[in-house]
Amino acid sequence: MIFSILPLLSLLALAAAKCKVHDQSFTPDYVLEATLKDIKVNCKSRSSVVFNGTYPGPTLHLKEGETTWIRVYNHVPDQNLTVHWHGISQRAAPFSDGTPLVSQWPIPANHFFDYEIRPEKGDAGSYFYHSHVGFQSLTAHGVLIVKDAKKPRYKYDGDIPLIVGDNYAAEDDTIEAGLLADPFKWSGEPQAITLNGNTGNQSFDAASDKSCQPHVIEVDPGKKYRMRFISATALSMIKLGIDDHDNLTVIEADGSYTKPAIVDHVQVSSGQRYSYLLETKSAKDVCHGGRSQFWVRYESRDRPAQINGYALLKYRCPKAPQLPKTLPKTSPVVLPNKTYDYLEYTLQGLSEENNKAFPRLSEVTRTVTIQINQILTTGQYENGTLNGTVAWAQNGLPWKESVQAEHNQVPYLIQVYETGKTPNYELALEHHGFDPETKAFPAKIGEVLDIVWQNNNGPTGGWDFHPMHIHGYHVYDLGSGNGTYNAQENEKRFKNFTPVLRDTTNLYRYAVKGVPHNTAGWRAWRIRITEENIGAWMMHCHVLQHRPRRKDSQILARGAMQDTFSAPWTPLLKGPRLGNHPTTRTDSTAESSSSSAQDDGVDDFQLLPFTVSLNGVTIESTVASEAFMVFAEYMRPRLPVVGSLSAQVVYETQPFLFWTIIAIVLCRLPEQHNIALFQMLRAPYERLVQETLIDAPLPLCKVQALLLLCNWPLPTEKQWKEPSWLYCGVAIQAARYLSLDRQQTIPSLRVIGVTSGSIRSRINTWLCCFSVSTSLSLHLGLPCPIESELDFSAIHAFLKRQTVPPAFAIEVRIQLVVAKFTSLLNHELADVTSSSFLRLFDTELDALKNEIPPDDEAKSIVEFAILDAKIHIYTLLITKFSANSSSRQILLRTARDIALRIVDIGTRAIRNSPINQEDTSAIRRERCQPKDRHRCLAFATIFLLKFFIRQGSDLPDERQVVANHVAMTQYLCRACTIDPKDEFGRSSSVFEALGRESSSDESKSKLVLNHRMGVSLMFDAVNTAGKIRGKPVGVEDGDGSVQQRIAPSETVHDQSDLTNHPEFLRNFWNDPYTSLLQFDPTTLEGDYPITW
Incomplete structure (x- = not known):
């Protein structure tokens, strides 16, 4: 169901003219790989669709006004997949909205799709991405943050993204089958609520693994933090409070900065996002005799059963106590039961431009009213049971992707492009704004629409709440109330108040049960149709159970021509995955062909993407840049195996060297956040090391990385497990293969599969091979691996070239003395x-x-x-x-x-x-x-x-x-x-x-x-x-x-x-x-x- 206008066709033609088909040679900014994996949630194993192997998926960082390309691979057997960028308007790239049968064909198994994401100026805020097929988004989701092009509108010392989700023990297919079955089978309530993947319903001591322990939120005393609460729940509306921290300031809602609003707790429904400023207590209050750990309590609302969990706010103090052994017997936080008054008529936008653009009631040209309720498509309701197939409908019309897919329905935007057929506006006016042929709500440029959602209790008489979400351009949220919408009365609230732009707000319930088929409760939105918001956009309830296989989804298309628009109209870029994506590329020739470590030059530690990732573990670019700075200040002078560095080039062309520098630095930094980050990074990095060791032939940069790893090995539980001596042997033999031990000129080595490197880098690498191996042999009591007279002569000759700092040159000469005498004195x-x-x-x-x-x-x-x-x-x-x-x-x-x-x-x-x-x-x-x-x-x-x-x-x-x-x-x-x-x-x-x-x-x-x-x-x-x-x-x-x-x-x-x-x-x-x-x-x- 679509709001659409005739210029949509012209826009799509322009998009097609500008589009460029990507192949495997294209390098995206991010890569997401969807797989079906057994993951631990709530201390139980569950087969789930995840991105890059983790739940939640990796955090992505975008920037206002900049285009980011994200390649999504579908490696889920026998399932389609799309990715929706929840809250991003995508008005510059409607084909990349990620809605199957609306904006694109779904991605079949073993194929990929390149998404073009361009947040506009003013879009800085909190978002998330998730699969838009079936029940996959229960686990296939992750945080997405859009950074300000300039300074943030509010000042804060730290950023804490917190994404909440639901946990079901039953697997996705089982739940979907029940919801679509005849007779209908309800999924039941979630078994737990997750916060950053942890359910928090068992204590640190009692939990069998970390997945059911409380999530630990670490903060410093006397700081101000931006806490981004993002709800990716399937069903639950959540209230959350922090013990003895009841002064929270709302500064953002759904990607829009707001004027500050003081609250004492958090409330989020599926699809909603809020940012709260939290000012932490002083060190005097928490680190010198006072408590430094505070429970965070969260509870579900407006459902038959209440689901609870805990997190822990933990201050970083010199004498931090151990984590609590038990959960509280009674909740230290009292959370209100009422939900429908949370921040209603409270949030005003901070953007003067958006505030001035708010249309008044006198400008409204049309009101579109949409009723939400359950319907039975087969069978009947009897004895309190829905005996038949159940759907959630809007104005009596359900949208089931399973049905459309069975009839091979072409996605709407592609259909418009291929056939030129757009909704019939005049026909829609005869049907309360709905075109029955195209199943869309069309709109024209210049119109101002009030969209009113009404909550009907259907055949059972029971009301539910519905977090209503709109794709595309955000709407002014006009508030909500019981009964039915009265535009004139409601408009009085906006005499000295301008509502903020939102994309997900609640259609609340105001009673649990009543006379069947009764309407009570409304939510109203207002939008001006302009040339900036063209497209085909869905409107739907964000409760997963209300839309299995895209069930009960409305579509909205609106907007006009935009000359700068450019997006691929091709719905699916087909082709099996070939080779590795940039974050894990290991091709030796590719790495060696461009040098990131220059013999002479200036370091550049800035990284273009906001995050860098290794096999699903994502770190902030600022953290990576700091690691490079620490490396350059403390480590490189002690082992000058690499010259000046460009962090961006190393990341793109020499990932093993890049991640080695990150790993050896992070494992040595004493700050708790760095320790935690290294623990997450360790497993994928060690896998990368193992892959590298057997990926012959090793180019120069990989030999250099191995030497760094030998000199600054990762920590081990037992000293005898430390593998530096083994790595050192590989590095020496790889260096000899490159002829580093003999030839001072630059040989042509392409015949043996590698490039040679500069004279300086070759000399310095071999000198470091000798220094590291001799020092290791001395400290391990083993024979020196480089000890022939021919080797010694070559090293003396290399030292005369004066390519290394004087202090290191003397250290090499000391090791020469050691190497000569240890073999003699050991007899x-x-x-x-x-x-x-x-x-x-x-x-x-x-x-x-x-x-x-x-x-x-x-x-x-x-x-x-x-x-x-x-x-x-x-x-x-x-x-x-x-x-x-x-x-x-x-x-x-x-x-x-x-x-x-x-x-x-x-x-x-x-x-x-x-x-x-x-x-x-x-x-x-x-x-x-x-x-x-x-x-x-x-x-x-x-x-x-x-x-x-x-x-x-x-x-x-x-x-x-x-x-x-x-x-x-x-x-x-x-x-x-x-x-x-x-x-x-x-x-x-x-x-x-x-x-x-x-x-x-x-x-x-x-x-x-x-x-x-x-x-x-x-x-x-x-x-x-x-x-x-x-x-x-x-x-x-x-x-x-x-x-x-x-x-x-x-x-x-x-x-x-x-x-x-x-x-x-x-x-x-x-x-x-x-x-x-x-x-x-x-x-x-x-x-x-x-x-x-």
């Missing part, structure tokens, strides 16, 4: 021979001291690298020498001083920086250090614990200095720990365990592994710590060497001490570990020689 040699080799090793390293760059940061990096090499080689010989060897005793003392210096340098930055919840920059910087730096720090600390605390190989004063430095490392680990089970937390646990008790026979015990060079000591320590943690440990009195009190040191130092961190001191000095050490917390350093 069984006499003590004298080993000592001779060690002196040569020291001599070569000491020769590099004179070439250290002058700036402090570079000097610290190089010094740390030299000390790292020395302590590992020294420890290798310590484990080989006999316990009574004088050489061993000398090495122990020297290695102790090296270990102390390593701890001093390695913890200096974190000790000299303030650590607080508001400023996480120091933690960020420390966590973004290469992992081998922290491995070295842990190794040095374990060395000190083993030989100078547990075995008492020092005088008390000297043990005091050692204990102070152990505390420094412990402080760093605790400061950087996000979760007790992360790598910093586990290191801290090992240190604590090693300091708790010792054995007099420990020095005589054999190492667990004796063939892994100095790292054997590390494995032994971890093994010992595990044994200690496996049995109860108590503090016993006695005169043991560790238990006795160590006299406080009187050394005064000018570096930051830990008294600046009272929270740490209170926790650290009172635990069993430090009670065994018994050293003065105010004295952290001693005098020791600088030995490097």
Whole structure:
């Protein structure tokens, strides 16, 4: 049923003239893939249609005034599919409205359709997208946000999209079959209501999985948030309130900014969207003694059964409590039962242009009245039961897509284009505005229409509420009421009030039951027909059960010629999916053909799309840009494997490098939202890694990404699960395949399936291959994989080209010394021979001291690298020498001083920086250090614990200095720990365990592994710590060497001490570990020689 005008044909002809057919080579801005998948909802598995594998689907970001192309693949077996962009007017692209049999042919299985979406200026706001076929939209939906072209009309600190939905245990086909059956079978009420996919009806402790836990909404104290509530429910009208947060300000409704309106709770029906400003409490109120967690309660309304659920508003505080173990026994929020008065005659638009354009009653040319009620198309109503086939009708006329489809009905817009037939306006006037031939409501340019919806209780006598939704241009909402519409009385409300433009408003019920076939309740809209709103647009109730297989849908077409209009008239772009879409493209040649990492140039971290996505996980472009900035500031200087970067080009042409940078940064950022984002991104990224490793041949950019992943590996539950050594091997062999290890000129490699890359990038990549692999071998106690004289000669030659920063060049030279000597010293040699080799090793390293760059940061990096090499080689010989060897005793003392210096340098930055919840920059910087730096720090600390605390190989004063430095490392680990089970937390646990008790026979015990060079000591320590943690440990009195009190040191130092961190001191000095050490917390350093 359509409102239409004759210029529609001309417009469609113009569209066809301008259209351009896309093929597989076209690159859309977004890709959505519809699949049938078993998903967990309400802690139960359900076969559901989803987009990009998730429920809800990925969030999409568009911008006012910009065209976005979205390709939708239908991979649902034996089902059609379309996507409707709910609330977007699509007046510039009516073929892309996503309504089957109106604007397009539905997309059959294994085909795709390219949608053209162009929000106009003034459309900034909250929307969503969903399938418009059958019951699929129950799960096939996702958030869509249109950003302002300029600054938002309201200021806020954060954006929180919240999409609500219904959950049915029965699958879509079962529900649809019952609704269309003879006799009719009702679907029943939903089993649960979801908020961002969580039903919130089981506690955090009791739930079998996260899908039925409360959704956690994290906020910072003292901030203002825009909470976007979007209702994608099938049936439910929802009320929602937040405990002790009852001051909400409405600023947007259905994509239109409104003047501020204060409310105390949220109410949304299917298809509606509202934005509320929430001002959070101050840190003083919630983080210092007050509550920092508040329940969010939501309940359904105006249905026979009330469905409830909880979410949790959680403040980010330094000492955040654990999540509540149980749900509240009684609701902490009292929500009103009345629904029909919510924001009625309250919301006024913020747009002066739209307010001035509001037509008054005197301008109305025609009123179209449409009655909503149930009808029986077969059978009869008897004994309180609908015995027959039931449909929801508008003015007695149901719209069933299943029926139209069976008769091969051509979609309306395509029919108009192909036949030229448009609705008969004169005939429609004879039938209350309805053309019975085209089943449309036609309208002419210049008309002003009042559209009045009336609620009739049909044969059962029971009233329902109906969220009425209009596609296309939005309408001025004239309000609602009981009884019947009185235009003159209602117009009095608009003397000093201009209603806002809406697309979904409720036709309420004002009683539950009455005399059958009685009308009570109305909703009125007003629209001016202009040249801007041409098209064929549906009007329908948004309750899914009222429109199975597009049942009970009205269509509205209106508008006129628009010269700038351009849309494809072809209803379906057919063809099976070939290859990969941009977000997961892995073609090696394509990646190598355009360089995103320039040898010389300026970084550009801006991304054109508002979001980027990997296999259904979507992140904001601002988050991705920030990750690139963190990478460039903290990581790239430590491993210059890539040059200047264009984030947009990397995203488009080198996705593995792009997502590797995002992943290694996000997993190290301490903020909770970044942690949560990484947890979502981890699985699809690890799948991408697995696909990449077997996608031979690897181009240069993928080798570079693997090296970054080796230097900054993802966190693992167990250290032995960390796969860097395996990735490193792949990177080295791929680099050799590219001839990076030999050829300094640019060879032609297309014959072997890859492009060569620039000279600088080839040299730098091979130098990084050598540096990363040698460092890993040193820290894992494994042979160096690059160790031939030919390799060493090539590396020396590459260094002479001066393509890397000076500090990194010296680090490579240090690794050359390490690679040459580890293979020698790892053999069984006499003590004298080993000592001779060690002196040569020291001599070569000491020769590099004179070439250290002058700036402090570079000097610290190089010094740390030299000390790292020395302590590992020294420890290798310590484990080989006999316990009574004088050489061993000398090495122990020297290695102790090296270990102390390593701890001093390695913890200096974190000790000299303030650590607080508001400023996480120091933690960020420390966590973004290469992992081998922290491995070295842990190794040095374990060395000190083993030989100078547990075995008492020092005088008390000297043990005091050692204990102070152990505390420094412990402080760093605790400061950087996000979760007790992360790598910093586990290191801290090992240190604590090693300091708790010792054995007099420990020095005589054999190492667990004796063939892994100095790292054997590390494995032994971890093994010992595990044994200690496996049995109860108590503090016993006695005169043991560790238990006795160590006299406080009187050394005064000018570096930051830990008294600046009272929270740490209170926790650290009172635990069993430090009670065994018994050293003065105010004295952290001693005098020791600088030995490097």
